[in-house]
Amino acid sequence: MRFLKSGRVVISAAVFVLLTFVFLDPYHIVPVIVLDVLTALQAGPSLIKIGSGFYPGLIVLAGIIAVTLLWGRIYCSTLCPLGTFQDIINRIPQWISRRNKRRFLFQKPFAAVQYGIAGLSVIGVFIGSIFLVNLLEPFSNYVRSINAIGNPLIISINNLAASTAIRWGYFGISQLAFRQFDALALVMPVLFLLFVGVLTYKKGRLFCTMMCPVGGILSILSRMSFYKISIVPGQCKDCGLCEKICKARCIDAKNHTIEFSACIGCMNCIDACPTGGVQYIFKRREQEPAGTPQGEDKSRRKFLGSLALIPALRLVDRAKSDQTADTLSRYAQAKRKPIAPPGAISTKHFTRTCTACHLCVSECPTQVLYPAGFEYGLSGFFQPKMNYSAAYCNYDCTVCGEVCPTGALRKLEKPEKKLTQIGKAEFQKDDCIVITKKKDCGACSEHCPTKAVRMVPYENRFLPEVHSEYCIGCGACEHACPVSPEKAIFVAANEFQEKAQKPVQEIVPKSAQQQLQDFPF
Amino acid sequence: MDRRTFFQKSLGMSALLGAALAGKHESLFAALSSSKSGKTVDLVALKGGEPEVMFRKGIEALGGISAFVKRGQKVAIKPNIGWDVLPERAGNTNPKLVGEIVRQCVQAGAKQVFVFDHTCDNWQRTYQNSGIERAVKDAGGIMVPAHTEGYYQDVKIPAGKNLHDAKEHEILLESDVFFNVPIVKNHSSTRMTSAMKNLMGNVWNRGAWHSNDLHQCIADFATYRKPALNIIDAYAIMKSNGPRGISQNDVVVLKAQLLSTDIVAADSAAAKLLGSDPNEINYIRMAAEQKTGRMDLDHMNIAKYSF
Known part of the structure; x- marks a missing residue:
């Protein structure tokens, strides 16, 4: 089953590199049709686009939902660029030294928080506030940040190359104009990537299992997945490797349970298990370990409690000052x-x-x-x-x-x-x-x-x-x-x-259309 | 001397001789053309031909391109490439004309032929959709960008009344020969755009001209560097809604062209082609008063050609 993980890595790397390139490319060499395909792969924007009627990209969204209903949140480890960004952050220590290999420990998922954010995001979109989506939607946040930070860098490099080339008499590279500078437009993206980066370094993919609204929606679907990654009791030798490697921290090796709703489908555990004891198993309903019903109840209560935040969302939306000063x-x-x-x-x-x-x-x-x-x-x-x-x-x-x-x-x-x-x-x-x-x-x-x-x-x-x-x-x-x-x-x-009205025009009279008979001088 | 060096040397000698003869022939021809009427030609006016055909005749009347471009020189050509419109809208200089000028410069042995404009609309779209980028590249010229301040350098305009300095495109400072290749158009700000107004695209900070008496600034900048030749495209001219135009309804096909080393004379004739009185176009009058050139068309030696 090794191909599962390597296949996942190839797809995620391709999507990540392409999206990053598109948002850095100052020459716009990628055709619009390719952009449309790339963004149709993104669940966040596609979910919003449902509201504007049918379009071909919706088939892709249906595919993403179908895959999630079959095998869980594979989306989060393949198509999501912010997911891949976190995977890269996770990898950095290991690239520096083999001994730095990350070790994760099981953590009970923050389901209530995640469903609260997802629920409020969806309700927000319906009642007209896109605040939470804007703040947390992974695709938009990643590409927006990489564009804001990378664009000035790329332009600087390009302009340096352009001015050097001109000195040698080559005019093929042109100077590019910098986008007008705005501190907020640069600081916010830096802070966002820093926040996600530090969070990943400290806690694995906690952003995905706690804060991501798209992850939340897919998580609810993944509870109903036909196939779930599970520990096969007979084949497990209790080595705990799967737990240590799980970036989403959803594997409890001691109790042989996997919180599949928090699983981001990276397949690392399947790949890591020396005995083939971690596998996709047909399991329509999650077998609840003893004691969870109570926990479920609690999270449901917490989720309902979060709905009380809806008025706050409305307030946030109204926060813009409507008064127009007459003195202006x-x-x-x-x-x-x-x-x-x-x-x-x-x-x-x-x-x-x-x-x-x-x-x-x-x-x-x-x-x-x-x-x-x-x-x-x-x-x-x-x-x-x-x-x-x-x-x-x-x-x-x-x-x-x-x-x-x-x-x-x-x-x-x-x-x-x-x-x-x-x-x-x-x-x-x-x-x-x-x-x-x-x-x-x-x-x-x-x-x-x-x-x-x-x-x-x-x-x-x-x-x-x-x-x-x-x-x-x-x-x-x-x-x-x-x-x-x-x-x-x-x-x-x-x-x-x-x-607007079509511009009106006097038609130049036919006589004036004739060629010059004589020079007027 | 072995056979091989003999061949090499004799080949070199004959090439030299040929070049000398050709040079002599050209200067002889130039002398002939200007002595046809006994005095130098102030203005060449052509009508009825295709842009490139009219240019060939026009430049011949002025002694051929080699009278302006010497072997190894760098040439800068400034057409009007202001607007993101297709050639049939006559918003930009005719690409066939620009292509022909580039071709002749290359044939005359120019080291590099640069073409540029500080466009109004987005530069990449404008260079492309005007058809000029394609024509220039096909003819062996180089399209030079002009859309960021980094391409411009400060210059002084000592004879300027209102305009004392400007940021001029560096390619002009580097070039030995400068050809001004505008198109005649109606213009909402200045009544007409042609040769002098076209020079506004040589500079970066045009806004300052608008807020500092536009007409006087245009006349002032014309004192700064005299183009080697002004070649005015009047093949199709925009009679209304200029300088951008709304549609092809603004365009009249006139099939004319003007060439002159005198920018004021060229503009005065262009104004007449457009149906205006040059005296009513303030910057022409101002430039004539500043002795940048002449506007007395009646007293000029105008070579006229019809096809």
Whole structure:
């Protein structure tokens, strides 16, 4: 049965390396279709995406559920990148020295806590708070962190290579622009990986058996698994190797029991047992060791108790300050409301379904997408928003909706995207250079792809004029406006994304279409 | 001397002789073309041909590409590659024209031919979708990125009234020859974009121009470095909703091209092609007042060609 463990290692390594690469790759060489397949393998986002109707990736989710119902939480040791991350942390001491081999001891699972977190996460999603998922969902947290930490490093290396190459007359490597720096967006991911790393070093895969909401859901399913890893009484020689090697700490070798609901399916025990005494056995119902019914009861009570936290979840969600200070300028007022990317349907839909995995942030070619702080509320921390100080949304680009694994961003076809109004431009005449400096400018109108911003004669100059029915809120005008720090033209968010009117155009008369008859000079 | 060295030496000699003859022939030809009317050509205007065909004729009228590019020199070409739009939208310089210029520079023995622009839209998409990246690479040129501040260096503009310094792309500082290759377009800020306005893509900090009297800054920057030649693409021109345009309805196929070493003269003629009065475009007037070039088209020796 050795192939079980080695097969598991190969799959997990492949998924881990690919996902890590995708989130570090600054050139976006991985095609969207591959990204879609990779993220469809992730249970967390796929579970959220159920809400947006059928899509082919759901078959993968059904497969994951089926596998769990057959053999338990194998998902946690194969497809989950955070699981593999912890396995690597576990391995490090052993790589340094053979003698550092980790030894684990059985620990009674924290089932109540885990089911509490899983239950609250699910209920949260239903009542509109994604806080716990955002905080603990393993895929999103791993890839978001690796992107936040790795991206600046990769860009530094690339730029060093680019400047060296140019000195030698090679122009094939181009400089890359750093994403706008934000302390929170860097510190939080570092803290998260540090937390999981230290936890793994001290306690094995406790994150997975106690805090992970996806693990919790799969754990409930694995209680009903047809096949469970078990110690075969006759073949066990009581060496205890299986317990020592169990990262999930769910094997009680002394009592010959395995808490299968906490088993993360790594198969290390099957591989380690010298006598073949640890095996998958057909066992629909877990045989409860004596004394557990009481414990079960307790955990059920604790789980129900945790439901009392639901109102707290609502409070967390409401924590965003709704009061708009009248003393603020119109610009400052508008900028308090973050603008969700195109395809978000509404701010509400977006903030309730985005797990902040930052795949869109990583893939966005203009880097206009940027992790929010708490602008979306406490629950929506790190969900991406449009950052027009860094860039503006490319008119012909639909990448963010194509890659979103949770359905928070709907996939938009190009013609639809070009009419999707995510916000409206507002013009503050009194701040405009044409008024304040009495000089021509027009940078806003120049960049506008729909000519919602037009230049109209004003005194002996030209002044911008916004026709918001044509505006799609791409932010080109705001980005280009040279007035600082508060722009004279800026986009205010649409709570609900609307459909802009098709840009109207005078058709150039046929006579003008003719070629030049004579030079006009 | 054995047979082998004899062959080598005689081959070398004949190559040298050939090169000398060719050089002589070209200069003879250049002299002929400029002496056709007795005085030098101020402006070449062409119409009715394909972009690359018109350029071949136009550059010939100015003495051929070798009058501008010497063997071993580095050439920088600055087309307008501002917007992520396809060639038929005429938002960027015609890729066929850019490709032909690169090809001729390479044939003239240029060491390297660089093409770049500080794009407005995302640079990678814009380089690609404009068709210019492909055309340049096929012709043997090098596309140089210009999208981060790291590519730019501080330069002084001593003759500037409002604009005294700028961050200019380093490839310009490295190159021996600079060709300015804009497209004529309607422009919402400045009425027209053509040769002088195109130079805005040479610098990083364009925002400062917008907040510091755009017209004067454009005129000021034209005093800084005179392009060896301005080649204005007017094959298809954007008559409305410029500089980005909304759709192909903004585009008129004019099939024209202008070449001039005088950037002000080139822009004045371009304005007329667009149907505007050059006097109403402030930066042209300002540049003429600053003696950067001439705008009196009526008193110029204009070589006109029709196909």
